[in-house]
Amino acid sequence: MPLTDQMNRKAQTKSLNNYEPFQHAESLNIDVHWEELPHNIHGLWTGTAIIIDPRCNTVQTRCTLAHEIVHAELDQPLLHKHYAARIEARCDRIAATRLIDHDEYQCVLKAYPNNLPYIANELGATQRILHVFAQHHSRESKKMPTPTTNAIxxxxxxxxxxxxxxxxxxxxxxxxxxxxxxxxxxxxxxxxxxxxxxxxxxxxxxxxxxxxxxxxxxxxxxxxxxxxxxxxxxxxxxxxxxxxxxxxxxxxxxxxxxxxxxxxxxxx
CATH class of the missing domain: 2.30.29.50 (Bacterial Pleckstrin homology domain)
Structure with missing residues (x-):
């Protein structure tokens, strides 16, 4: 990815929420590289650096980098697919809590109940990360409120x-x-x-x-x-x-x- 595109992508991810994954990666001395990855793989922690697929949009880049940073922090080898799924789920949970502000989530949720695409877009997160966040923080109910057509x-x-x-x-x-x-x-x-x-x-x-x-x-x-x-x-x-x-x-x-x-x- 050209240097100017990398700088633009970093600037865009910073403006979406208080958590800045590029800044976080830099503070941990983790290098971020851009390289096309196999289908359905947006990012990868190699053990020494994070690779992001340049075909990701701004929101995907932000969420993928946050997820891979957790992999880097845990630095756990994927020895078996059962443990791999548990580690992936843990990385998603930690990334989601960093990416999404709880108070902001509650505010947008009240305004647009169960409108998952709009809420995700408003919070600068993928629908997958938003779903993980909602499951993690909603202890009284395992699903979001009933949809309504008259959203304020x-x-x-x-x-x-x-x-x-x-x-x-x-x-x-x-x-x-x-x-x-x-x-x-x-x-x-x-x-x-x-x-x-x-x-x-x-x-x-x-x-x-x-x-x-x-x-x-x-x-x-x-x-x-x-x-x-x-x-x-x-x-x-x-x-x-x-x-x-x-x-x-x-x-x-x-x-x-x-x-x-x-x-x-x-x-x-």
Whole structure:
């Protein structure tokens, strides 16, 4: 794989969640190489290095590397297929707990019950890793909740960023951006008229779906915060003409600032 492609792949895997498998491998002095592997094999721990198939997409790369890192940490020889299956299952469990944030999983699960493909995409994990995570952490029930067709929208604000470069193209007359945030799948911008959420679709993210929520459609809202915004994630809930929307706000961001922004524009 060309060096520029490797750098792009590393940058993409870092942006999906707090756990950074490439950084973890580097901290363990494990070399990562790119080489086409036999069918259905995405990665391999050779005993001295990890090989990743360059045909893997970003999510597969991230999950495969996390899995192979556990193999490297355990460094157990596969002496019999019975033990091999147990080791593979153990590697999956450890990788899943590193790749998926439990609180984020619960938040997305509530918004999209049993929608496995969407939840996996939102969390930056393969469906296999998500299934392993759900089994490991769901002790009261061995399966996810019953599907529902009326799922609410849920977004997570991760950190404040510069306004997207192409944002002016969609702003109306006398509309201007106030603040923008990084989300798991792209960005969210609060303007003086509405909330605009960009939702990258597919594996490449080239297709972008836009959500536009005018402040005039908000009937009621509530905000939850801890004694210190650094303690834990916070939550903002909106009741709109179309239904209930949850906005999760990562620790370090000021939920009161966003609450005040909504108040100033809804109560005009």
């Amino acid at each position: 929208l849920a977004w997570t604000l991760i950190s404040e960023i510069q306004h997207p470069a192409d944002l002016p193209q969609i702003l109306t007359t006398n509309e201007h951006p106030i603040v923008s945030f990084k989300t798991f799948r792209d960005s969210a911008t609060f303007t003086n008229k509405r909330l605009i959420v960009r939702d990258a679709q597919g594996l490449t993210g080239k297709k972008v779906e836009m959500y536009s929520l005018p402040y005039s459609s908000i009937h009621m809202w509530s905000s939850e915060n801890s004694a210190s915004s650094l303690d834990r994630d916070e939550e903002l809930e909106l009741w709109t003409k179309m239904g209930h929307i949850k906005i999760r706000i990562r620790k370090g961001l000021d939920v009161r600032k966003i609450d005040r922004l909504i108040s100033e524009n809804v109560l005009k």
